[in-house]
Amino acid sequence: MGKIIRFVKSFHFLKGLLITGSAFSALLLSYYFIELEVGIGMAFGVLVVAMSDITGLKRQRIGGMIIALFLGAFNYIMTQLSMNDLWLLYPVTAFCVFLSSYISIYGFRASLVSFASLLGIAVSFARPVSPELIDDFTGYFILGGFWYMALALIIDVFTPPIRRNELVTTTLKQTAALLSENIHLINHPNNDAGRKRMNRLQTLLTDLHEELRNELLIKETLQGIGGDQRKQLLVTAELIDLFELIVSQMPEQTYRHEGTSSFNTALNCVSKYLDQSVQQLMWLATDHHTASAPAADTGQLQHQSLSAIENLKEEAPLSKQTEELLFLQNLYDYAREVQNKIGCIERFMNRSIPGITEDEISEKEKFLTRQTYEPFLFKEHLSFKSPIFRHAVRMVVAILIGMLIGHYFSLPQTYWILLTIFVIMRPAYALTKQRSKQRTSGTIAGAVIAGILIYFFRDQTFLIVTTFITLTLAFTYVQQNYKTSATFVTVAIIFIYVLLTSNAVEVIGYRIADTLIGALLALLTNYFILPFWEYKRLGEILQSFISAEIKYIDVIQKTYLSKNRTGTNYRLARKEVFLIMSQLNAALQRLLQEPRSQQKGIKKLQELLSTAQSLLSASAALGTYIQIHQTTEASVHFDTYLSYIRNNLKSALNLIEPGIAKPEPTEETIDEARDALVVHYYVLKDKLKRMELKGTTKPQPQFQEEVKEARLISGQLDWIYQLSIRLNNDLKDYLKAQG
Secondary structure, eight states, rough: HHHHHHHHHHTHHHHHHHHHHHHHHHHHHHHHHHHHHHHHHHHHHHHHHHOOOOOOHHHHHHHHHHHHHHHHHHHHHHHHHHTTOHHHHHHHHHHHHHHHHHHHGOOHHHHHHHHHHHHHHHHHSSSSGGGGGGHHHHHHHHHHHHHHHHHHHHHHHSSSSHHHHHHHHHHHHHHHHHHHHHHHHHHTTTTTTHHHHHHHHHHHHHHHHHHHHHOOHEEEEEEEHOOOOOHHHHHHHHHHHHHHHHHGGGGGOOOOOOOHHHHHHHHHHHHHHHHHHHHHHHHSSSSSTTTOSSSSSSHHHHHHHHHHHHHHHSOOOGGSHHHHHHHHHHHHHHHHHHHHHHHHHHHHHHHOOOOOOOHHHHHHHGGGGOOOOOOOOHTOOOTOOOOOHHHHHHHHHHHHHHHHHHHTTTTTTTTHHHHHHHHHOOSSSSHHHHHEEEEEEEEHHHHHHHHHHHHHOOOOOHHHHHHHHHHHHHHHTTTHHHHHHHHHHHHHHHHHHHHHOOOOHHHHHHHHHOOOOOOOOHHHHHHHHHOOOOOHHHHHHHHHHHHHHHHHHHEEEEEHHHTOSSSSHHHHHHHHHHHHHHHHHHHHHHTSSOOOGGOOOHHHHHHHHHHHHHHHHHHHHHHHHHHSOOOOOOOOOHHHHHHHHHHHHHHHEEEEEEEEOOOOSSSHHHHHHHHHHHHHHHHHHHHHHHHHHTTOOOOHHHHHHHHHHHHHHHHHHHHHHHHHHHHHHHHHHHHHOOO
């Protein structure tokens, strides 16, 4: 029952209810007070505008809906005016399809506007009218669009920010899942399946963080805010820091611990301490005012972990088990810092928070990913090098072929073919293939369900109510699970036709046939007409990643030198490199869905991305250690290491685009820097032995921290250096495999 209540309260369900409610209310009001034709036109207008409606800056949201509405109306008028002359209809439709598809160059919101405006062409084929009624129907269409906008904006004023709340809750749950996988890998470091799950969760969380930023960090919502939104802003900042903290522990999982029983006892205690953090995150993700808090005592688990580590120290001199103790001590520090972050999150969620100042607004807006709407982009992408230009050309070809098939075979609902192409066709072949499968299987499943229901129930009231429910569910799942959405929308469309006609079997047959034709056309045109395979753009993303990693290394170095904890520049560099890593993982997934003939160098690419992921995690580990510990002054050897790491990364950049980066000079060799850091560590270790010989069994905490820093920093620098070399070699192998 709880799941049903959460579903009904969810953002996507309420959005689906808004769309269906707007369309049905327009139909009912027109039917009872004006005439049904007005309601039909308004319902189409509602559908077009709703498809372009996504959250974000209010002026961009409203602007996007208005552009979608008038572009859709323009496409409708142009197609209707040329409907009676095939020699005119085809070029006019081609122009409208190309223009609407091409505006996707302006980003995600523009891609939704593009799809919405294309629906205007489908509406023209679905609802042809005589020339003298085109103006009237267009007016109804535009009125419907403004009807939806008015209802959506009014509801926004009187309802809580559901989407924002859901994003915070989802991020809490997924962070808990990431931490849980991390704990499992700490105890079972050879589990490759666990690493893959962590990588998937890392990509998902990176996308969630970006979505949260775009929901929270816009000036009009930041100005004068307090209360829940201010809390969510602070919670999000802590969650992103916690995310980096968890990712930074991935290099530690390479430690192969085969210790004594005391070591295993200490490891088990720290794991339980970490697991308590997972439970707390899950509790915070629920309605924690009513749900029971985690039963375990965090303070007690912390004390047990510390006691277990101290017991291990008693077994043998510290100098003889330095590696094991450093591993456990670092793990304990990690667990304690995780708990501190979760404690901050809990306090922010339960405490009254003051408003935000103008200076803070300016600082936080730097974290927004801005979309450029400059006119020059329109001209810049008029090239076969542009994936969107190619996509627009393919869309035109597919639509024209679909129209020809419809006319040649006199299909009664040609617009179903066109609509299928509009919905399925994507710039990338992999996404088109995925959507084709989802659309086809969803349509067949929906047709079967509709056929069964019609066989048993012919009552008009039942059909109308079920149509309302299935349309609502179709719009609910359109962004979450397209196959399910296609199933529900097929049921709804068949029910609508059954209400209007008596031949249900014929409607079902045409619906399946038209969907198959549209899906096949989308796939074939994407494969044969100006295809743009994923491997062709991977070089650009790899170049962006390496450049972002160099910036990340730079800010880590500056943080170590200045001892300035997590400033804005550090957070911006971290955000950029994690986002691009997420793009690389997404590109790999798309590439795996493409034909094998186009998966050039796929194995080498997987090795390369694995190295890139390890490099990012190692860099995060270094950055996190510097932030959460009091560190000594940085040595010249530290700088030398980072110079060699940057030079290796610049060398990798030059493999992609020769001459793009120049190496920086160094005053000592990497071997000299490595030897100096290792010698420094052994000097400290030797000092520790002498202290033990004198009877000092418990050195000062500050000295212990110095020993730990010397070992971990030198080890981490050398690991990052080795990874930078491996990245270079893996990139060479990948480029060679590509030919």
